[in-house]
Amino acid sequence: xxxxxxxxxxxxxxxxxxxxxxxxxxxxxxxxxxxxxxxxxxxxxxxxxxxxxxxxxxxxxxxxxxxxxxxxxxxxxxxxxxxxxxxxxxxxxxxxxxxxxxxxxxxxxxxxxxxxxxxxxxxxxxxxxxxxxxxxxxxxxxxxxxxxxxxxxxxxxxxxxxxxxxxxxxxxxxxxxxxxxxxxxxxxxxxxxxxxxxxxxxxxxxxxxxxxxxxxxxxxxxxxxxxxxxxxxxxxxxxxxxxxxxxxxxxxxxxxxxxxxxxxxxxxxxxxxxxxxxxxxxxxxxxxxxxxxxxxxxxxxxxxxxxxxxxxxxxxxxxxxxxxxxxxxxxxxxxxxxxxxxxxxxxxxxxxxxxxxxxxxxxxxxxxxxxxxx
Amino acid sequence: xxxxxxxxxxxxxxxxxxxxxxxxxxxxxxxxxxxxxxxxxxxxxxxxxxxxxxxxxxxxxxxxxxxxxxxxxxxxxxxxxxxxxxxxxxxxxxxxxxxxxxxxxxxxxxxxxxxxxxxxxxxxxxxxxxxxxxxxxxxxxxxxxxxxxxxxxxxxxxxxxxxxxxxxxxxxxxxxxxxxxxxxxxxxxxxxxxxxxxxxxxxxxxxxxxxxxxxxxxxxxxxxxxxxxxxxxxxxxxxxxxxxxxxxxxxxxxxxxxxxxxxxxxxxxxxxxxxxxxxxxxxxxxxxxxxxxxxxxxxxxxxxxxxxxxxxxxxxxxxxxxxxxxxxxxxxxxxxxxxxxxxxxxxxxxxxxxxxxxxxxxxxxxxxxxxxxxxxxxxxxxxxxxxxxxxxxxxxxxxxxxxxxxxxxxxxxxxxxxxxxxxxxxxxxxxxxxxxxxxxxxxxxxxxxxxxxxxxxxxxxxxxxxxxxxxxxxx
Numbered sequence: 144x145x146x147x148x149x150x151x152x153x154x155x156x157x158x159x160x161x162x163x164x165x166x167x168x169x170x171x172x173x174x175x176x177x178x179x180x181x182x183x184x185x186x187x188x189x190x191x192x193x194x195x196x197x198x199x200x201x202x203x204x205x206x207x208x209x210x211x212x213x214x215x216x217x218x219x220x221x222x223x224x225x226x227x228x229x230x231x232x233x234x235x236x237x238x239x240x241x242x243x244x245x246x247x248x249x250x251x252x253x254x255x256x257x258x259x260x261x262x263x264x265x266x267x268x269x270x271x272x273x274x275x276x277x278x279x280x281x282x283x284x285x286x287x288x289x290x291x292x293x294x295x296x297x298x299x300x301x302x303x304x305x306x307x308x309x310x311x312x313x314x315x316x317x318x319x320x321x322x323x324x325x326x327x328x329x330x331x332x333x334x335x336x337x338x339x340x341x342x343x344x345x346x347x348x349x350x351x352x353x354x355x356x357x358x359x360x361x362x363x364x365x366x367x368x369x370x371x372x373x374x375x376x377x378x379x380x381x382x383x384x385x386x387x388x389x390x391x392x393x394x395x396x397x398x399x400x401x402x403x404x405x406x407x408x409x410x411x412x413x414x415x416x417x418x419x420x421x422x423x424x425x426x427x428x429x430x431x432x433x434x435x436x437x438x439x440x441x442x443x444x445x446x447x448x449x450x451x452x453x454x455x456x457x458x459x460x461x462x463x464x465x466x467x468x469x470x471x472x473x474x475x476x477x478x479x480x481x482x483x484x485x486x487x488x489x490x491x492x493x494x495x496x497x498x499x500x501x502x503x504x505x506x507x508x509x510x511x512x513x514x515x516x517x
Numbered sequence: 518x519x520x521x522x523x524x525x526x527x528x529x530x531x532x533x534x535x536x537x538x539x540x541x542x543x544x545x546x547x548x549x550x551x552x553x554x555x556x557x558x559x560x561x562x563x564x565x566x567x568x569x570x571x572x573x574x575x576x577x578x579x580x581x582x583x584x585x586x587x588x589x590x591x592x593x594x595x596x597x598x599x600x601x602x603x604x605x606x607x608x609x610x611x612x613x614x615x616x617x618x619x620x621x622x623x624x625x626x627x628x629x630x631x632x633x634x635x636x637x638x639x640x641x642x643x644x645x646x647x648x649x650x651x652x653x654x655x656x657x658x659x660x661x662x663x664x665x666x667x668x669x670x671x672x673x674x675x676x677x678x679x680x681x682x683x684x685x686x687x688x689x690x691x692x693x694x695x696x697x698x699x700x701x702x703x704x705x706x707x708x709x710x711x712x713x714x715x716x717x718x719x720x721x722x723x724x725x726x727x728x729x730x731x732x733x734x735x736x737x738x739x740x741x742x743x744x745x746x747x748x749x750x751x752x753x754x755x756x757x758x759x760x761x762x763x764x765x766x767x768x769x770x771x772x773x774x775x776x777x778x779x780x781x782x783x784x785x786x787x788x789x790x791x792x793x794x795x796x797x798x799x800x801x802x803x804x805x806x807x808x809x810x811x812x813x814x815x816x817x818x819x820x821x822x823x824x825x826x827x828x829x830x831x832x833x834x835x836x837x838x839x840x841x842x843x844x845x846x847x848x849x850x851x852x853x854x855x856x857x858x859x860x861x862x863x864x865x866x867x868x869x870x871x872x873x874x875x876x877x878x879x880x881x882x883x884x885x886x887x888x889x890x891x892x893x894x895x896x897x898x899x900x901x902x903x904x905x906x907x908x909x910x911x912x913x914x915x916x917x918x919x920x921x922x923x924x925x926x927x928x929x930x931x932x933x934x935x936x937x938x939x940x941x942x943x944x945x946x947x948x949x950x951x952x953x954x955x956x957x958x959x960x961x962x963x964x965x966x967x968x969x970x971x972x973x974x975x976x977x978x979x980x981x982x983x984x985x986x987x988x989x990x991x992x
Contacts, residue, residue: 208923210655215924237711240687240891244924247892251928260889262712265683265690270727274710274720435683435694436706461653466920469653470691474698476651488651 144331144354151334151341151380154195154226158342162188167343168231168290173218173246174238175404176263176429178279178421180302182234183344184294185286190230191340193400194218196379198494206248207241212464213493214376215245222249232257232289234282239433239467259285265435267427276422283418299417303409305344310405312351313339317402319358321395321452326361329372329393330383336401337378366392368513371449373397373475374460374489375468382491385499386458386506395452397445403430406444432471441471442478449484456485456513458506462493485513525672526632526643526663527623531593533635534586545579546570564834565634571839573808573815574774577800581780584793585631588623593673595621601736604675606660606682606689607782607853608880609707612752612790613729613873616745619738623675624786625693629662630779630831633949639832640949643669652695657688657918658949659828664696677703677735679728681877684709685887688918705731707877713889718878725874742866749861749869752790752876756858758798765805766849766906770819772809775838775848777801778829782853782881816845821967824908825851826899826929826941827922828948833956840960846967849906851914853881855898892925896932903939910971912963915945917953942966 150156159169169188172179179189194217203219221227233255235246250258261282264271283294316335319326327335335354339347367390372383378400383393396402407428414420429437430444449457457479461468472488479486487509492498540548569578595602600619605611607626614622633640640662647665648654666672678697682689683706697704707728710717733739762781765773780801788794808814823841829851830837841848857879861872878884888894903911911933913926930941944962946954 206927208926210917210923211920237684240886240921241924243711243891244921247890247925247928251892260711262710262717262889264710265708266706268727270720270723271708277716432691433687435680435690435708436704438694438698464655464920466653466655466688466691466918469655470695473651474695477699490653 144357147338147350147354148331148334148380151337152195154193154221154341155229156338156341158346159188159190159229162343163229169229170232170234170257170286171227171230172234172236173242174236174263175399175431176236176238176425177234177261178282178425180299180306180409180417180421181279181283181286181294183302183305184298185290185292187231187286187290188343189340191400192218192222192227193337193341193378194221194494195337196381196494197221198496203248206252207244210464211244212239212241212375212462213495214378214462214465215241217494219245219249223252230255232259234258235260236263237433238263238431239465241464257285257289259289263429264426265433267429267434267437272422272426275426276418279418279422279425296417299421302344303417303420305348307408309339309344309347309351310408312348312355313405315355316351317395319355323453324362324364325392325394326358326363328363328383328387329370329396330380330387332393332396333378333380333383333400336404337380340400340404363392366390367510368392368455369394369453371395371397371445371452371454371457372401372460373445373457374472375462375465376400377460379494382499382502385503389503389507389510391456391458391506391510393458394454395448397430397441397448399431402448403444406430432467438471438474442475445475445479446482454484456487456509458487458489458509460489460491463490485509485516525669526636526640526666527589527593527628527673529636530589530628530631534582534589537582538586538590542579542583545582546575562635562637564836568634568776568835568839571774571776573813573842574776574780574804577774577777577780577797577804580797580800581783584784584788584797585627587793588787589628589631592621592623601676602673603732604678604693606680606693607786608685608689608877608883609679609681610789610873610876610880611787612748612876613732615788615790616740616748617732617736617738618744620732620736622787625663626659627783627786629659629949630783632662632666633831634835639951640665641952644950646671650699652692655688655918655920656692657686657916658947659916660689660692662949664692667696668699670700674700675702677705679705679707681707681709681880681883684711685883686919686921688920703735705735709878709883709887711887711889713894717889721878722871722874725877726870729870740866742869745866745869746863748790749863749872751792751795752858753860753863754795755784755789755798756860758795758802759858761802762798762805765802765809768809769822769907770812770814771822771847771849772813773801773805773849774808774815775842776835777805778825778848778850778854779831779835779838781850782856785856785858814845815839815842818845819847820845821909821971822847822849822907823910823912823967824849824899824903824906825912825914826895827852827919828914828916830914830946830948830956830959832947832949832951837956837959841963844964844967846963849908850902852885852895852899855885855902856881857884886921886925891921892928892932895922895925896929899929900933900936903933903937908939910940910942910967912942912966913944914948915943916948917945918947940966940970942970 643665646669885895
């Protein structure tokens, strides 16, 4: 676990360095609507962009604006600072308006060697599914063309099966954190997830096996309440540590740097065509508020996690200026309140140490509220 | 639709516009002038009336007001007549709904703008209702003010909501989704694939056809070729007149009153495809033609020709348009006027639906930031307009909720300078809420920008100052 935490603390970790030293190529992506199985099938390494709480956004602010989400500005800053120079290409999606702006500015200033844009529909329906399926085929072709290689359906199926095994292992970790005597803290699981999206798939399986074995008899004790953390893109391990430091153990989450990214299973689909299978899973089970006709799925996903992990209170966060989560969190809060589940809605500055005192005070009051209601 | 007296934004507008609707045009013209002269109108209303019925645009202002009154009163009467009220966003072509006998369109942003422009207290009480629910303060007030009025259950409720912002604007899409869930109102979608290839455009047609089928089922009426043709023919007439005004804009001094920027898109978003829409455009063309013939201009001299690349400001009861004109600053239209309509082939049902899809594809925001690249499509349009209309500068209103435009504004600024050598003024202020930035500050910034940047640029080329050699340089 210590090694995972160490590797998570940097963008270009030792596994990435070794992959590059061995002649491997790395493709960046930002959004969970990117089927990374295709990148793996090409023999490339997918790497999910993160900002790791970076709060210096001076250059990025000059390109984007203070009205844009500071997570995106933080990622842009790292990109312009050269921290991501190890990337050999980038996959863009229309995850949200801020994210699109981030990639456009990044590419405007420092042209990517390879940039492909997967246009992900915002609505779940038959028309959109067909379009997205075709998008995934174009995505495969673009990689083949740029890197001068061929990706077979067999290789994609092979990677889908490998990703299924990884998803299963991540679920095992979630079962271990969600049980009555949790084996992991929320900050630890976030670290594991962050590393899981920043190492070669071949390395990842072994890492997850080791951490599951290491923590099988571990018990986290001394916490005041079992919390679920949901909302905006959150890769700030420090933020979760601060919440847990005052007694709120994050026993599960509904984050895109968390359960929402790996919960759906492609293998469940009875499809012979890998693109059809991936399209159905990635679009129908996207569980992201950028889908504008699928709120009930997100609400039900949240309720199901609450029940599974015996959650006593829900903390819904959104980064300032994040529109999709900012609005969705209100609908979720209302749904939770209607069910009598304690909920705290927080708007926060990404990566801002100055904001943490205010956040802790709110969480502290929330924990007292939960305690009083027992 | 639920009827009855309420303090909601829509209902308050209905009361006002019902009066406007009953007053004959000539009387309204004279009455407006008399009331203005006597100074008897409440200050807020007087300010709006002053802008809408200013002498240089009064002829068209009256027709525009009558058009809006017809639009609003029609929606209010719809329920009694067994019609459904469909709430649409500004980037949806309302002519599609006009083609149904049993449905009427209402556009949330137009309602908000009219409410902010005309009603006492503007839209802040409705914004506060939305904020009271815990919604973020960085939402779009253009939507949230009208929807806030609905969310407080003080106002009318539409029978359905169409969301055509997915692909073009997250904020707009999200607040409409919220209202649909919160109020349990059915929602239909027209999403824009951010895909400039033919494939994206074809897919958009598929979405349009699916939407039409869903609407037919919901409204309980089949779209007929004759009714659609009637609407499209009027839309085509509006298109011709739109380009007449476009051409007038090229003349210097600009013969098109500044406030026509608002009248043009106000008509596009409400009565495009209706006789009232045609009349409004005809009235605007007439005014501009006369002004061109007389070489008339409200100020002594046209000092600067400005293109607004996104929205303008509406919270000062539309006074900014006329204030600019009084200073000699021509407003050549804003981003909302960039919908570049095309004549639709009315020969078959299929050609008309295809034409509607093309119109929707080219609606403002959808066409620009809904493009494959938010900055490229937007830049192409703004550069084209600035070049065609011989603009001296571009102004960005900096409405705080427009995250897509804010995120690529620096690219637009650089490209304008690189391609045309034009400066871009970036303002900050909520276009519909006065609390954010006082209009005096906006005016001052525009003034300083034009006097210090634009005017100097046109008078002489700036020379680099030679730096005196200092000791450290010599070492």
